Amino acid sequence: MAEKSSADWGLRGTTGVSFAATLEFDAVEVQLGGRVVLDRFSLTLKPGEIVCLLGESGSGKSTALRVAAGIQPIHAGAVRINDEIASAPGLTIPPDRRGIGLMFQDFALFPHLTVLQNVLFGLRKLGRTAALAQARAALRRVGLADREADFPHRLSGGQQQRLALARSVAPRPGVLLLDEPFSSLDARLRETVREETLAVLRETHVTSLIVTHDPEEAMVLGDRVALLRHGRIAQIGTAAEIYRHPVDLDAARFFSPLSEIDSRVAQGHVTTPLGPLATPELAEGTSVTVAIRPAGGAAMAASGPGTPGRIVGKRDAIGVDICEVMVDGLDVPLGLRQPSDAAMKVGQDVFVTLNPEHVLVFARD
Numbered sequence: 304m305a306e307k308s309s310a311d312w313g314l315r316g317t318t319g320v321s322f323a324a325t326l327e328f329d330a331v332e333v334q335l336g337g338r339v340v341l342d343r344f345s346l347t348l349k350p351g352e353i354v355c356l357l358g359e360s361g362s363g364k365s366t367a368l369r370v371a372a373g374i375q376p377i378h379a380g381a382v383r384i385n386d387e388i389a390s391a392p393g394l395t396i397p398p399d400r401r402g403i404g405l406m407f408q409d410f411a412l413f414p415h416l417t418v419l420q421n422v423l424f425g426l427r428k429l430g431r432t433a434a435l436a437q438a439r440a441a442l443r444r445v446g447l448a449d450r451e452a453d454f455p456h457r458l459s460g461g462q463q464q465r466l467a468l469a470r471s472v473a474p475r476p477g478v479l480l481l482d483e484p485f486s487s488l489d490a491r492l493r494e495t496v497r498e499e500t501l502a503v504l505r506e507t508h509v510t511s512l513i514v515t516h517d518p519e520e521a522m523v524l525g526d527r528v529a530l531l532r533h534g535r536i537a538q539i540g541t542a543a544e545i546y547r548h549p550v551d552l553d554a555a556r557f558f559s560p561l562s563e564i565d566s567r568v569a570q571g572h573v574t575t576p577l578g579p580l581a582t583p584e585l586a587e588g589t590s591v592t593v594a595i596r597p598a599g600g601a602a603m604a605a606s607g608p609g610t611p612g613r614i615v616g617k618r619d620a621i622g623v624d625i626c627e628v629m630v631d632g633l634d635v636p637l638g639l640r641q642p643s644d645a646a647m648k649v650g651q652d653v654f655v656t657l658n659p660e661h662v663l664v665f666a667r668d
C-alpha cells in the first residue's frame with residue numbers, strides 16, 4: 304500500500320499532552336551472564352527532553368532501556384522516575400506501575416485485537432468513554448482513524464509503526480521508551496515516519512529515551528545524544544557538540560568516516576602531507592592522529608593553491624560527489640564530499656587544501 308507523505312498523518316498539535324517526568328539512572332550496574340553490561344551508568348532526562356542512546360552493538364543500549372522499563376533488574380545504583388525509586392538492587396517496580404510507555408522495534412502489536420482494541424488495551428484504567436475518546440484521538444493523529452476495525456496484519460509496515468506510536472502515547476505516559484523504532488521501515492518511509500513521530504513526541508511533551516545505532520537518526524531526533532561504550536556513557540551532548548568536539552577518535556569514527564594521518568607535534572605544529580596544522584594546546588613531541596572528515600575537513604579544486612592530488616574514485620550522491628583523492632605521502636586515498644561538479648572526473652589532477660577548523664586532532668597514548 305502506498306504511503307508517501309506526512310499528508311497520511313493527522314493534524315499536528317492534536318496529540319494529548321503528558322505530564323512529562325524526570326527519568327534518572329544513578330550509577331546503575333547490570334550484570335548478565337557474568338559480564339558487566341551497564342557499568343555505573345548515569346543519565347538524567349529532564350521533563351519533555353528527548354535523549355538518544357547511541358552505541359555499537361553490545362554497548363548496552365537495550366539493557367538501559369529494559370532497566371528503565373522495569374523489565375531488567377539492577378545490581379547496583381538506582382533508577383528514579385520523578386524522584387521516586389523505580390529500581391534498586393532487590394526492587395523493581397513493574398512496568399505498568401511506572402507511568403511509562405514502550406515502543407519496540409517489532410511494534411509488539413496484539414494480532415488478535417483490532418487497531419482500536421490495540422490502543423484501548425493501554426487505557427484499561429480509564430472509563431470506557433474517556434478511553435474511547437483518547438484512543439480515537441491518538442488514531443486520528445497518526446492517520447488511522449478509518450482503520451480502527453482492521454486487524455494489524457492488514458496494515459502496511461509504516462501503518463503498523465503508526466499504530467504502535469498511537470498505542471504508546473494514548474495513555475499519556477510521563478516517559479516513553481523507544482527501542483530502534485524505525486529500524487524495520489525501509490529507507491523511503493523512514494524519513495517521514497521519523498519526522499512525524501518526532502512531532503508527536505514534541506506535542507505530547509513526553510520525556511523520551513530512544514535507542515538507535517544510527518548516528519544520523521540520533522542527531523536528527525535527540526535534544527541530546529548519549530554515546531554508550533561498554534555500558535558507560537563515553538560522551539553526551541547536543542548533536543552539534545558531539546559532532547564538532549568528539550571526545551576521542553573512536554567517538555569521531557562513530558559519527559562519520561574519516562581519513563586518518565598519524566603525526567607528531569613539533570614546534571606547535573603537526574606536519575601532514577596536506578600541509579601543517581597549528582596545535583598550540585598539545586605538548587611538544589605528542590603523537591597524534593589527524594582525522595579529516597569527508598564533509599568539510601578538506602576541499603579540492605582544479606587549480607592551486609593546495610597540495611597536488613589526483614581523483615582515483617568518484618561516486619555520485621544526489622547533488623554531491625563523493626571522491627577519493629590520492630595525495631603523495633598518504634597511505635590511502637582521502638575521502639572528500641563536495642557539491643556535484645561534472646568537471647571533476649576520475650584521473651583529474653586537483654589541489655587539496657585543509658580546512659583547519661574542521662580537522663580533528665587527537666593525542667595518541
Ligand SMILES: Nc1ncnc2c1ncn2[C@@H]1O[C@H](COP(=O)(O)OP(=O)(O)OP(=O)(O)O)[C@@H](O)[C@H]1O
Nearest residue numbers: 335336340358359360361362363364365366367516
Ligand atoms: N540475557 C543475557 N545474558 C547474557 N548476556 C546478555 C544477555 N542480554 C544481553 N547480553 C549481553 O549484554 C551486552 C549488551 O547487550 P544490549 O542488548 O544491551 O546491547 P545493545 O547495545 O542494545 O546491542 P544491539 O545494538 O545489538 O541491540 C551484549 O554483550 C549482550 O551480548
